[in-house]
Amino acid sequence: xxxxxxxxxxxxxxxxxxxxxxxxxxxxxxxxxxxxxxxxxxxxxxxxxxxxxxxxxxxxxxxxxxxxxxxxxxxxxxxxxxxxxxxxxxxxxxxxxxxxxxxxxxxxxxxxxxxxxxxxxxxxxxxxxxxxxxxxxxxxxxxxxxxxxxxxxxxxxxxxx
Numbered sequence: 001x002x003x004x005x006x007x008x009x010x011x012x013x014x015x016x017x018x019x020x021x022x023x024x025x026x027x028x029x030x031x032x033x034x035x036x037x038x039x040x041x042x043x044x045x046x047x048x049x050x051x052x053x054x055x056x057x058x059x060x061x062x063x064x065x066x067x068x069x070x071x072x073x074x075x076x077x078x079x080x081x082x083x084x085x086x087x088x089x090x091x092x093x094x095x096x097x098x099x100x101x102x103x104x105x106x107x108x109x110x111x112x113x114x115x116x117x118x119x120x121x122x123x124x125x126x127x128x129x130x131x132x133x134x135x136x137x138x139x140x141x142x143x144x145x146x147x148x149x150x151x152x153x154x155x156x157x158x159x160x161x
Contacts, residue, residue, distance in 0.1 A: 010051055013043070015059045022060055029065035036062045080105045 008017055018039060025032045036057065043055040075083065084105070087098040103122075104114050 010046060013052070013056045015056045018057045018060045022062065029063040030067075033062040033065060036060065075105070 018036075021039075022032060022036055025035065027035070040055065040057040043052060043057045046052040047055050084098060084102055087101065088094040089098055100114055103109060103117070104111070107114075
């Protein structure tokens, strides 16, 4: 393990030093893998700018980690419904929040993808969940259910509450 008091200049950085740092890292395997990825990206940048001749972190392997099960709890249908109904809809902000959460629950979309959606991206048979730069190759995510609840909550849907 590398002592925190002993610094290494970039020019002296070798794969062995990076490997020693990664092996001695006290965090969990996913965190160590993320830190190694950040080190690799930094070294790539230093190679491009001419500070380093080669990327010393490229040859270093991270710890083995396989996520069999995610840590994120899954909402049941009743919990999702109660959560959606708890959002106040007397203001435009409440309507917006309910629509965003409904689309996320309904499509299993991530926050970033849903926040980049436009009204034209909503279709009765499928919902396009793609970032703007990927819009030309937009993928359609099949509906999880009939979608009646989402249409009631989205402006421009077939039914309104």
